[in-house]
Amino acid sequence: MTSLLTAPEERAPDLAGTGPGSADLITGGSFGASLREIIADDTAFERHREANTRRENVEAFGEKIRESGVKYIYYMLPTLGSRTVAKVVPAVHYERMLRKGIAFHRTALTDLQTSREGELIGGGVDAHEFWGLPEPETFQVLPWDPEVGRVFCTAYDPPHLGAAGGRMIPLDTRALFIAAHRSFTERTGLELRSGLEPEMSWEGPGIEVIAKADQSPAYQVENLEKMRPVYKRVISYGQALGFSMIQGDYEDDGQIELNWDYDRSERTAERMTTYRQICKQVARELGLEASFMPKPYTGKMGNGCHHNLSLWRGEENVVEDGRVELHATDIARHAIGGMLLHAPGSMVAMGPTVNSYKRFWDAGQFAPSGADWGLDTRGVAIRISANGRMEYRLPDASVNPYLSHLFLLAAVEHGLDARIDPGEPGEPSEAIRSAAIPNTLGAAIEAFEADDYLTGAMPEELSRILLQLRRDDWGRYCGHITEWEREQYWEAIP
Numbered sequence: 001m002t003s004l005l006t007a008p009e010e011r012a013p014d015l016a017g018t019g020p021g022s023a024d025l026i027t028g029g030s031f032g033a034s035l036r037e038i039i040a041d042d043t044a045f046e047r048h049r050e051a052n053t054r055r056e057n058v059e060a061f062g063e064k065i066r067e068s069g070v071k072y073i074y075y076m077l078p079t080l081g082s083r084t085v086a087k088v089v090p091a092v093h094y095e096r097m098l099r100k101g102i103a104f105h106r107t108a109l110t111d112l113q114t115s116r117e118g119e120l121i122g123g124g125v126d127a128h129e130f131w132g133l134p135e136p137e138t139f140q141v142l143p144w145d146p147e148v149g150r151v152f153c154t155a156y157d158p159p160h161l162g163a164a165g166g167r168m169i170p171l172d173t174r175a176l177f178i179a180a181h182r183s184f185t186e187r188t189g190l191e192l193r194s195g196l197e198p199e200m201s202w203e204g205p206g207i208e209v210i211a212k213a214d215q216s217p218a219y220q221v222e223n224l225e226k227m228r229p230v231y232k233r234v235i236s237y238g239q240a241l242g243f244s245m246i247q248g249d250y251e252d253d254g255q256i257e258l259n260w261d262y263d264r265s266e267r268t269a270e271r272m273t274t275y276r277q278i279c280k281q282v283a284r285e286l287g288l289e290a291s292f293m294p295k296p297y298t299g300k301m302g303n304g305c306h307h308n309l310s311l312w313r314g315e316e317n318v319v320e321d322g323r324v325e326l327h328a329t330d331i332a333r334h335a336i337g338g339m340l341l342h343a344p345g346s347m348v349a350m351g352p353t354v355n356s357y358k359r360f361w362d363a364g365q366f367a368p369s370g371a372d373w374g375l376d377t378r379g380v381a382i383r384i385s386a387n388g389r390m391e392y393r394l395p396d397a398s399v400n401p402y403l404s405h406l407f408l409l410a411a412v413e414h415g416l417d418a419r420i421d422p423g424e425p426g427e428p429s430e431a432i433r434s435a436a437i438p439n440t441l442g443a444a445i446e447a448f449e450a451d452d453y454l455t456g457a458m459p460e461e462l463s464r465i466l467l468q469l470r471r472d473d474w475g476r477y478c479g480h481i482t483e484w485e486r487e488q489y490w491e492a493i494p
Helices: 029-039 044-052 055-068 091-100 106-110 159-164 173-188 221-226 228-240 265-286 330-341 343-350 354-361 401-418 441-450 452-457 460-478 483-489
Strands: 072-078 084-090 102-105 129-134 148-156 191-203 245-252 255-260 289-291 305-313 373-375 382-384 390-392
Touching: 029 173, 029 401, 029 452, 044 055, 044 091, 044 129, 044 148, 055 091, 072 091, 072 129, 072 173, 084 091, 084 102, 091 129, 102 106, 106 129, 148 173, 173 191, 173 265, 173 401, 191 265, 191 401, 221 228, 221 245, 228 245, 228 255, 228 265, 265 289, 265 401, 305 330, 305 401, 330 343, 330 382, 330 390, 330 401, 343 401, 343 441, 343 452, 343 460, 354 441, 354 460, 401 452, 441 452, 441 460
Parallel strands: 072 148, 373 382
Antiparallel strands: 072 084, 102 129, 129 148, 191 255, 191 289, 191 305, 245 255, 305 390, 382 390
């Protein structure tokens, strides 16, 4: 099969799926079809267990545990809401865990969230358990306690359910994205690499900042010095867990950003999950609070999590062509076109909370406000800050990195397949001119429902449960009386 990008000038334009009402659009194109096939595979559990229980794999895992000195292991996986659930098991039981794994009520994948109507979202109290089989290659020792290790798991519907069993659960976004990326590479010959910019806020004694009115405390070495105990410990723990830590800076009151090198996007997402655990541990050790809340303060910069993206064929970055001047190649432009076209619908993943949208209302704080792109300008959704990478600026620090990459991968594939033209910087094309970034979670819900391609690209259960969670959050917020409302209206009407 000819690679999607081997000879772009020889590929006939394929606009299937770009027009309203097209069958390809509604089913999410090849991306959606492949995910439906992956989810339908009822042999997935048994194949995973068979691999885990091969004698050489059992012995290798046992030897790794013995050499590490670990006595306890967290068997864990991320939830749809970007938290992590786990069971702790004495390390000596590793062979049994490889065979049986962990079991949780299925709604643990949806954070055990009960709706305002009293329904346990994700299946109710009668939902069956899922079984999580460990992936021994993900074993690591926690640097803050070398007697404790951790292993990621993949969630399955148990085989005893008969025809409904043995399948990977689409609410396990980690496993879903890994499978989707593998399938994307098989179709296109490409892999998505990414690097994140996770901003976050710290509060507590000794790190308070005093600045002049209307003057930012960003980048000042004195403020970095106040955060020295934090960044030293975060960086050292990250390095111990395999991060290639590269740089960091101080950005606003109590806000720091520490970066690690880019990698295959599933590794980057896994490191973001780990990074949150590192920061929470450091906060406990130092008597501080660490928060990934998107917009903690009015008048201060929000906590974004920009995704810097590139597409690779082998070791060739195919969105780079050697030119010196800042620009976007044709391949990058098509990928950008897909991401911008689907930016409104993607916001249910990129801005997962009510608070996420406060970033876009607070003027002058470097948050993007439109579905547009530009060359080294910070007010756009996608910025070309250096040749060879596309900085997608919409996600915030509360994002589920597996879900955000899943949505981006689907949008990129649509852009490449349909050769979607984003227009010139500051001059959007007809294809994306009507795309508008939602400014509330309610608007993001509507935008996702209106995006036939994205809803078709995602597994039906994932779309349905994601919308149910977002609607519940939005409904709770809309029904809550805030202090601002009392200040505005208590005495306003005589």
